[in-house]
Amino acid sequence: MATLLARAGVSCCELAEEDFLAISPSDQRYRQVQYILLDPSCSGSGMATRRLEEPGAGTPSKARLQALAGFQRRALCHALTFPSLQRLVYSTCSLCQEENEDVVRDALQHNSGTFRLVPVLPSWPHRGLGTFPGAECCLRASPETTLTGGFFVAVLERVEVPR
Template sequence: AASQVPRYVRVNTLKTCVDDVIDFFKRQGYAYLGKAASVEELKALSGKKFMLDLHLPELLVFPSQTDLHDNLLYTSGHIILQDKASCLPAFLLGPVAGSHIIDACAAPGNKTSHLAAILKNKGHIFAFDVDPKRVATMNTLLTRAGVTGCQLAQQDFLTVDPRDPKYSRVTHILLDPSCSGSGMVTRGPVEEAAPSAERLQALAGFQRRVLNHALSFPALRRLVYSTCSLHQEENEDVVQAALQEWGSAFRLVTAFPSWPCRGLAAFSGAESCLRASPAETLTHGFFVAVLERCKKGAAPSSLPAAAKENPQPGEETEPGAAPKKRKKKKQPMR
């Protein structure tokens, strides 16, 4: 499966733009074939050819054996080597510039840097991870990517107090918690053993707790829950439990309607979630759900469909999404 997953390259728009990166690769002898029209076209890539992805606007696609770790654009933070499925959460969260966001389980930081790029470094990201080594690595990655306005804390997200005034303007949360990693495609010969039933239950229990905790932030309007797991216990079942717990306070939004691979029919509406896999979407295995707070006194059917094909342009139509700029103390990135 690994051999058929292409090398995806996210253009870091904090430092450059898609056209300039395309020109750079052309000068390095790569042939640019334009925007892909189908997953089949991506599958057929070979040699020194590359394309623009058909779903995501700042994603370039190279043949799977392409190694860009020593490329100047990578070492200077102008491009991020990030699987396409891993780019979905920040893209579907789609915050507007000026938003306050939490990235709850943030290391190694690719999704955090993607959020910063979507925000154009305007706004504030609170990023948490419990592992000190991963936090140190993440700090390096964010600095290289030119990310500012991000407060990185080595802290268990479950210990973060939703009532703390500093989070009173957090309207968006990206939650990509620890999971079995069963969707990750190894590029080596080693196959991971399937997790035991006990391990899955322990992970799912943690995932349910952390999702409920995230939904308790008072100003939250939109949340993306994602895993790189294939197991229903960590995906649809966790989302269903949260929806049952919160009653009519939150609803599931149809994420990326044109995406071909949907959630398993574990409960009514689960097809609003999306899945990714090497066979169907030419990516790692992945799961994404988008939850949105229901407006008080509005029938769910009257709510706007928030899952736009391209969340970035025209986001300012989302009511109150960009808070008026207040003078605030700059918090240095630790």
């Protein structure tokens, strides 16, 4: 990761090799974090090359989906507790609603009124599944509809509290 960041000319970040779920958002090192890119482990159901190399890889078992979604939900809810967080990008390379819209919906409900979804690339034609109000702000892609790898992106933004 350090090599990729250096090649890209990124100098405003510090790598931390730690268990994200074990990090305390109130720790002095992380209290001022304003932006998080959360790309948690997922089924990879949107990765066309994986689906070709591993027969059945495109359709994870229900138990695996539940386990992954549980982890993703914990990671997203944890990320939303960072006190200075302004914006978070949640992404997966999954086509599964359980790992995408369902996780985002649950995290928003858990943090009711604190965060909202904001539109991701508004001109992108394929939006989140209409499983809850606001899901249309999310972005979806799939090999069949967009001729890309399959992925999902949601941007959550802290709601400003009126003073």
